[in-house]
Amino acid sequence: MGLYKIQMPDVGEGITEAEIVEWNVKAGDVVREDDVLAAVMTDKATVEIPSPADGTVQLVSGEIGEMTAVGSVIITLEVDGAGNEASISAEASATATKSAPEPKQKPEPKPEPKPVVAAPAPKPKPAAVVSKPTSTTATSGAPRAEGEAPLASPAVRKRAMDGGIKLAYVHGTGPAGRISHEDLDAYISGASAPAGRVTNAPNTSVEEIKVIGLRRKIAQRMQDAKQRIPHITYVEEVDVTELEKLRAHMNSSKRDDQPKLTILPFIMKAMVIGIKEFPKLSSHYDDGEDIVYQYGAAHIGMAAQTPGGLMVPVLKHAETHDVWGLATESKRLADAARDGSISRDELTGSTITLTSLGKLGGVVSTPVINSPEVAIVGVNKIVVRPVYQDGGFVPRKMMNLSSSFDHRIVDGYDAAEFIQRVRLLLENPATLFMEG
Amino acid sequence: METLTCNLLVLGAGPGGYVAAIRAGQLGIDTVIVEGEAHGGTCLNVGCIPSKAIIHAADEFEKAMHFAGENVLGISASAPKLDLSKTIAWKDAIVGRLTGGISGLLKKNKVRTVNGWGQMVDGKTCDVKTADGTVRVTAKHVVLATGSELIEIPSLPFGDNIISSTEALALDGVPEKLVVIGGGYIGLELGTAYAKMGSKVTVVEAAGRILPQYDAALSKPVADSLKKLGIEVLLNTKAKSANDAGTSLVVETADGDKKLPADKILVTVGRRAKTEGWGLSDLDLTMSGRVIAIDDQCRTSMTDVFAIGDVTGEPMLAHRAMAQGEMVAEIVAGQNRRFDKVCIPAVCFTDPEIVTAGLSPDEAKDAGYKTKIGIFPFAANGRAMTMEAEAGFVRIVARDDNDLVLGIQAVGKGVAELSAAFSLALEMGACLQDIAGTIHAHPTQSEGFQEAALKALGHALHI
Numbered sequence: 001m002g003l004y005k006i007q008m009p010d011v012g013e014g015i016t017e018a019e020i021v022e023w024n025v026k027a028g029d030v031v032r033e034d035d036v037l038a039a040v041m042t043d044k045a046t047v048e049i050p051s052p053a054d055g056t057v058q059l060v061s062g063e064i065g066e067m068t069a070v071g072s073v074i075i076t077l078e079v080d081g082a083g084n085e086a087s088i089s090a091e092a093s094a095t096a097t098k099s100a101p102e103p104k105q106k107p108e109p110k111p112e113p114k115p116v117v118a119a120p121a122p123k124p125k126p127a128a129v130v131s132k133p134t135s136t137t138a139t140s141g142a143p144r145a146e147g148e149a150p151l152a153s154p155a156v157r158k159r160a161m162d163g164g165i166k167l168a169y170v171h172g173t174g175p176a177g178r179i180s181h182e183d184l185d186a187y188i189s190g191a192s193a194p195a196g197r198v199t200n201a202p203n204t205s206v207e208e209i210k211v212i213g214l215r216r217k218i219a220q221r222m223q224d225a226k227q228r229i230p231h232i233t234y235v236e237e238v239d240v241t242e243l244e245k246l247r248a249h250m251n252s253s254k255r256d257d258q259p260k261l262t263i264l265p266f267i268m269k270a271m272v273i274g275i276k277e278f279p280k281l282s283s284h285y286d287d288g289e290d291i292v293y294q295y296g297a298a299h300i301g302m303a304a305q306t307p308g309g310l311m312v313p314v315l316k317h318a319e320t321h322d323v324w325g326l327a328t329e330s331k332r333l334a335d336a337a338r339d340g341s342i343s344r345d346e347l348t349g350s351t352i353t354l355t356s357l358g359k360l361g362g363v364v365s366t367p368v369i370n371s372p373e374v375a376i377v378g379v380n381k382i383v384v385r386p387v388y389q390d391g392g393f394v395p396r397k398m399m400n401l402s403s404s405f406d407h408r409i410v411d412g413y414d415a416a417e418f419i420q421r422v423r424l425l426l427e428n429p430a431t432l433f434m435e436g
Numbered sequence: 437m438e439t440l441t442c443n444l445l446v447l448g449a450g451p452g453g454y455v456a457a458i459r460a461g462q463l464g465i466d467t468v469i470v471e472g473e474a475h476g477g478t479c480l481n482v483g484c485i486p487s488k489a490i491i492h493a494a495d496e497f498e499k500a501m502h503f504a505g506e507n508v509l510g511i512s513a514s515a516p517k518l519d520l521s522k523t524i525a526w527k528d529a530i531v532g533r534l535t536g537g538i539s540g541l542l543k544k545n546k547v548r549t550v551n552g553w554g555q556m557v558d559g560k561t562c563d564v565k566t567a568d569g570t571v572r573v574t575a576k577h578v579v580l581a582t583g584s585e586l587i588e589i590p591s592l593p594f595g596d597n598i599i600s601s602t603e604a605l606a607l608d609g610v611p612e613k614l615v616v617i618g619g620g621y622i623g624l625e626l627g628t629a630y631a632k633m634g635s636k637v638t639v640v641e642a643a644g645r646i647l648p649q650y651d652a653a654l655s656k657p658v659a660d661s662l663k664k665l666g667i668e669v670l671l672n673t674k675a676k677s678a679n680d681a682g683t684s685l686v687v688e689t690a691d692g693d694k695k696l697p698a699d700k701i702l703v704t705v706g707r708r709a710k711t712e713g714w715g716l717s718d719l720d721l722t723m724s725g726r727v728i729a730i731d732d733q734c735r736t737s738m739t740d741v742f743a744i745g746d747v748t749g750e751p752m753l754a755h756r757a758m759a760q761g762e763m764v765a766e767i768v769a770g771q772n773r774r775f776d777k778v779c780i781p782a783v784c785f786t787d788p789e790i791v792t793a794g795l796s797p798d799e800a801k802d803a804g805y806k807t808k809i810g811i812f813p814f815a816a817n818g819r820a821m822t823m824e825a826e827a828g829f830v831r832i833v834a835r836d837d838n839d840l841v842l843g844i845q846a847v848g849k850g851v852a853e854l855s856a857a858f859s860l861a862l863e864m865g866a867c868l869q870d871i872a873g874t875i876h877a878h879p880t881q882s883e884g885f886q887e888a889a890l891k892a893l894g895h896a897l898h899i
Binding site: 149151152153154157161162164174175176177178 | 771772773774776778835838839840863864865867869870
């Protein structure tokens with residue numbers, strides 16, 4: 001029979017002590033290998049301590065809630081065989097070498113582990129001390145413990161302050177971690193830290209940002225829309241090669257008084273035509289009154305990013321405009337939204353919304369319906385992709401439309417039909433100008 | 437009422453205030469400094485400088501007395517005499533030169549001085565009662581540098597024979613019997629000086645030992661020296677009352693009350709922040725106990741109102757106030773500054789002198805450091821022997837894990853001048869190896885510094 005002493009494990013990251021949060025055994029219990037004996041908690045994690053062997057618990061040291069130093073013996077098992085008493089001091093000094101930074105840990109007053117165990121637990125010793133009393137260089141190096149003042153000469157400190165640099169974040173390569181002018185240079189030039197060193201101190205700052213104004217408005221509307229409306233999102237891919245050709249041609253041959261065309265006026269035009277065939281999509285659903293107001297008009301909201309946040313100016317009666325008119329009107333509205341000159345009237349009354357992030361459009365998005373509308377069409381970016389056509393791969397300009405619908409009012413089938421109609425119009429741009 | 441407007445108003449022209457003003461002037465800040473007395477504050481007028489002058493005179497006189505008797509150096513001299521009024525006049529001349537020098541420096545840096553007692557009206561306004569009437573100074577930034585004042589024992593009010601350190605620096609004759617109440621550094625510096633000038637000195641200290649702010653190892657050589665000088669030290673003794681004439685002091689000892697005859701009773705029981713008489717109560721600043729609370733930029737709780745020096749509490753040292761003053765001027769000039777000093781050294785000009793910089797062994801231990809300590813006695817230092825100054829030692833406290841020097845202390849003759857090396861080492865973040873690896877000139881007492889570092893590393897050469 002021998003004794004097996006179980007130490008508070010080194011849970012890493014310079015942690016010198018841990019709190020015992022749970023005892024699963026008491027003295028006299030018989031345990032099997034891998035049984036959980038106790039749980040300890042550090043600032044970062046809770047760690048279970050498994051039994052390393054079969055045996056009988058002889059002694060548990062420490063109360064629940066007690067901070068106990070890493071390396072101190074917390075459980076003593078009686079085991080068959082020799083146990084680990086002999087090896088533990090060797091092991092302790094081995095861990096000691098690893099735990100070099102530990103003595104640098106900011107010395108908070110810590111309750112000593114209660115010496116219930118007869119033989120005091122071998123505590124980790126500071127590294128490389130007694131063994132080399134004749135060393136001529138001071139040990140450098142381990143990262144500073146939290147809260148410990150950085151070590152630097154007054155000249156270095158002044159330079160850092162002048163440059164607005166917190167020395168706490170600068171790695172010191174000098175003896176005892178002293179920060180030299182060169183270390184500061186390295187930090188300023190962003191040179192990479194010496195291998196294996198952590199130079200970025202954890203950023204524990206928390207900034208309190210009041211959600212007010214437009215941001216609060218956006219937050220409320222988004223939450224309201226997402227909470228009340230069961231969204232169905234439908235994504236289809238559109239071959240816009242022909243449309244892009246047409247658009248390029250129109251832009252190159254346009255009159256000076258005509259605006260430069262983006263793809264959006266074309267999509268609006270397609271939506272106008274689509275809405276004519278599926279009028280349900282240009283609607284307001286008053287779910288309090290259980291009434292759907294179906295509009296003859298297509299008042300298209302255009303989601304626009306402004307310095308203050310998301311705004312949705314409304315292009316009224318899109319059905320009355322051709323693509324040039326749509327382009328002129330949408331540019332005017334977007335500019336007005338960005339410079340703040342937009343009127344309240346121009347921000348209300350949309351019956352369907354178009355959202356696009358242009359080059360940032362991504363592959364797929366899940367747009368949120370602009371309540372009380374029932375549909376929103378999202379435009380993703382155009383990319384050239386190989387498409388299998390007529391027995392071979394050809395490069396085509398492809399664009400996805402990601403659109404969401406209020407599933408209470410719009411069935412998936414209707415949504416799909418609307419988007420397919422829009423797709424066909426865009427893929428055959430001539431038809432855009434034949435209808436309506 | 438005359439009004440002045442400026443960017444920076446400094447209230448008090450002591451070491452903190454005048455340095456703040458000079459530095460501000462250098463930085464082109466429109467600055468006004470307000471002072472009711474001579475420039476230089478306690479330090480120059482009734483503190484550091486005059487006391488060191490008296491201590492020097494006393495040392496010289498004692499030397500002469502020593503040579504008049506049997507001495508190992510084989511010097512003989514006939515009975516020396518001391519004319520204290522002449523000494524005081526010499527001291528006053530030094531003080532005059534220094535305070536005049538400060539006025540000159542302020543002028544040179546275009547700082548406007550308003551002479552008179554200032555009364556803060558609010559955080560931006562100060563009414564100064566000058567000889568020509570009240571002047572109202574308004575400023576964007578204010579530095580409160582009102583300093584500290586002597587603590588009086590209520591039962592022993594100052595007057596006639598009951599004197600403070602201020603009067604002790606301006607006596608017209610050496611008192612035959614001097615009783616010093618308070619065994620701190622002010623009492624012991626002056627008590628020692630008067631003992632050397634011929635007074636029979638008794639020190640009354642309420643605590644169990646003299647210089648209670650220092651550890652026993654540091655104060656022991658001083659205690660030994662007091663004994664040699666014939667100074668009687670009454671520990672665990674409390675001053676109770678004096679007779680009307682101030683020629684006898686009743687003290688309470690463990691064995692009951694005792695009467696001490698005295699020609700002068702010098703009360704040196706400390707200093708406290710000067711928080712009254714200049715309108716602090718109207719400012720409603722956040723206090724830290726009896727002193728103005730400041731942050732690491734010397735900012736008070738009021739925007740753009742700074743406080744520096746003794747009015748912000750311990751350590752009440754001129755060089756701390758100066759460093760704060762310099763920093764605040766730079767902050768007002770828009771620079772990014774923080775009071776990040778590693779150490780504020782302190783010197784006690786007893787005989788022998790005591791220097792402390794950084795953490796003492798006990799303080800280091802309390803801070804949770806595992807330490808190694810190196811001590812080198814001056815008895816093993818050649819230069820100390822040749823100066824008949826073998827008492828004392830240099831002591832270094834360093835971290836055990838990385839040899840970073842945490843604190844340096846010394847006690848010995850003339851060690852005050854070593855303070856520069858000590859604080860430089862600490863401020864530069866020196867390790868024991870840095871000090872051990874620096875050649876210290878032979879033969880000097882400073883070799884003791886290097887040897888103490890070697891000792892801490894385990895290989896001192898001369899012990």
